[in-house]
Amino acid sequence: MAVIPMPAGLATANSGVRSNLEVFPGVRGCTDAMLAGHKEIAGVLEEPAPAVPGLKEAAALPEAHAQQKFGIREADPPPGAVMRNKTEPPFQIDQTTIWAALALFFGLALTIFVLLVNILKRQKAEKALLESQTVFQAFLEHSPVYIFFKDHEIRSLMLSRNYEKMLGMPLENILGKTMDEVFPSDLAKSMIEDDKRILGEGKCITVVEELGGKTYETTKFSVFIEGKPTMLAGFTLDISERRQAEEEKARLAEQLRQSHKLEAIGTLAGGIAHDFNNILSVIIGCAEIAKYNVPSDSLTAQDLDKILQAGQRAKDLVQQILTFSRQSKAELHTVKLQPLIREALKMLRASIPKSIEIREDIAEDCGPVMADPTQLYQVLVNLGSNAFHAMEEKGGILHVGLRLAATIPRQLQESGDICQEEFLELSISDTGQGISPEIIDRIFDPFFTTKEKGKGTGMGLAITYGVIKEYGGAITVESQPGRGTVFHIYLRQCREEAAAADAPVDELPRGSERILLVDDEELLAGLGGKMLERLGYQVTVKTKSFEALAAFQNQPADFDLVIADQTMPGMTGLDLARRMLQLRRDIPIILCTGYSALVDEQIAKSQGIREFAMKPLNNSAMARLIRQALDNG
Secondary structure, three states: OOOOOOOHHHHHHHHHHHHHHHHOOOOOOOHHHHHHHHHHHHOOOOOOOOOOOOOOOOOOOOOHHHHHHHOOOOOOOOOOOOOOOOOOOOOOOOHHHHHHHHHHHHHHHHHHHHHHHHHHHHHHHHHHHHHHHHHHHHHHHHOOOEEEEEOOOOEEEEEOOOHHHHHOOOHHHOOOOEHHHOOOHHHHHHHHHHHHHHHHHOOOEEEEEEEOOEEEEEEEEEEEEOOEEEEEEEEEEEOHHHHHHHHHHHHHHHHHHHHHHHHHHHHHHHHHHHHHHHHHHHHHHHHHHHHHOOOOOOHHHHHHHHHHHHHHHHHHHHHHHHHHOOOOOOOOEEEOHHHHHHHHHHHHHHHOOOOEEEEEEEOOOOOOEEEOHHHHHHHHHHHHHHHHHHOOOOOEEEEEEEEEOOOOOHHHHOOOOOOHHHEEEEEEEEOOOOOOOOOHHHOOOOOOOOOOOOOOOOOHHHHHHHHHHHOOOEEEEEEOOOOOEEEEEEEEEOOOOOOOOOOOOOOOOOOOOEEEEEOOOHHHHHHHHHHHHHOOOEEEEEOOHHHHHHHHHHOHHHOOEEEEEOOOOOOOHHHHHHHHHHHOOOOOEEEEEOOOOOOOHHHHHHOOOOEEEEOOOOHHHHHHHHHHHHHOO
8 A cells, every 4th residue: 555645734733633632641532533534635545544653642632613523522531631722701600690690680670660669659649649639729619618727826728719709808818817807806706716715625616607697607627637736627608598498487387386376266266156145145135125225315325335335346356256266257348448547546545645646647549458347447456555555654656657568578478479569558656665575476376465464365466467367468566675666567459449338227127027036045035036026026936946946847837037046955056947948948047156166158058048147146237137038038
């Protein structure tokens, strides 16, 4: 085999390998591979080359790229061997340094995260605070309630905008000022005392204050900071309308109470009216009969006239009381008030001392009203008598006025669609001692009086109130102790002309018809029979209703008229009339009563009864009623 000489470069390489082997002994396994590679590159692989002297003694480590190519591990070279051309990292970091760096990194990241969270929370809190301030400011701007905050020196810190309207000045002129710089002195003094007490005691109080004609309710309380009352706050409500509503409610309740009391007096009157009217009928009847038996110009005749006048006044009083129980309906006519007032003043002038001056201011252009003249006369006398008693000790002035109403009271305004021009105002005033505020609300109560025993029964004003209310009017009173009293009566005008007064009748209407008179009171039955006989009638008197019915059943054609009392034992007058009408439908019947809860004029006439009358009846009234029943059939 021919020996091919090794190229110079390869020899150099071999020397390099040898030097490697010398450096790294024991790495001979890789030498052949490296030489084979060189030979393959040189193209001289036909015969194995002769061994290089000294190659086996020196192991050479391949370069780094050869190590990677042939899979030589780093642990394979012998200790102390160094690999040529090995790429070293720029620097080496041990494990402790790496963990320290990681810890520093995560700590820094956590710190940044916490800072970001805190920043976000702060921004959110600032936004919430700004929103709260905006809401609170809007609340103060538009609150219908008066809101305030004060410091420990009682100076205004914050106020709602509506204080500007209350106090009539901008908020800038109110903030920072004390109460005595803003409010009237008396009110400011009270406010400061309350505020100091609240701050000192830490309490909550509610006070009612008056300012500018309005009523305010204020609730004040302490604001605690760090457990100490360092600020005062509160809110104020305008309760003027509520106060008016409460007063109106109390007024209506008082009116209802008055109405109930009047109903009570009506019930009481109804219970005694029948017997009382029977007594009056006897008094009036006996006086009239006695008057026929004495000369008209004698002292006895004059005394009898006084008895008849007193009896008539008692009758009118009972009729007015019965009006409250709705058993007696007032006879309303168109009445001119001017002559009625002057007539009442004449009577008062004769009964009161000269130390009391009577003045009148009566407008002649006032129209008539619908009323009962007797009742209105009694109203004027009652009020005039009260004025006299108020001025009895020191004298004074009694003033009576009549004019078109300038205003009308609230109770009339609430009663419907009315016009004040439709009303007249009748005023009766005095300059007496006045009425104290403690009792002024009770003066219209039945039986309430401040007069001495024997000077009043407590019924005058109650009757007056009932009469005016029955007419659809109203009565009010104004009084101050020591400055007198004024009563105002409001009555509706009517467009009809006042009826002319009936001409006096000298001769009573007479007749000769046959009359059946039925009354369980023997005295009344006897007096009635005598009176009817004096008028020319033929009278049959019965005191029991069953006896009267039997007499009528036996001879129904023997009677031209029946006069029956309503309240009788066994059979009422109404039942008696029904049975008689069943026997004879054309028989005229007059039903009389002093009081009955079962019958009135409307019910009686609906049953076929010709006329209905309230006792007591004098001769003149009975005579005309009989002719009316007989002639208008």
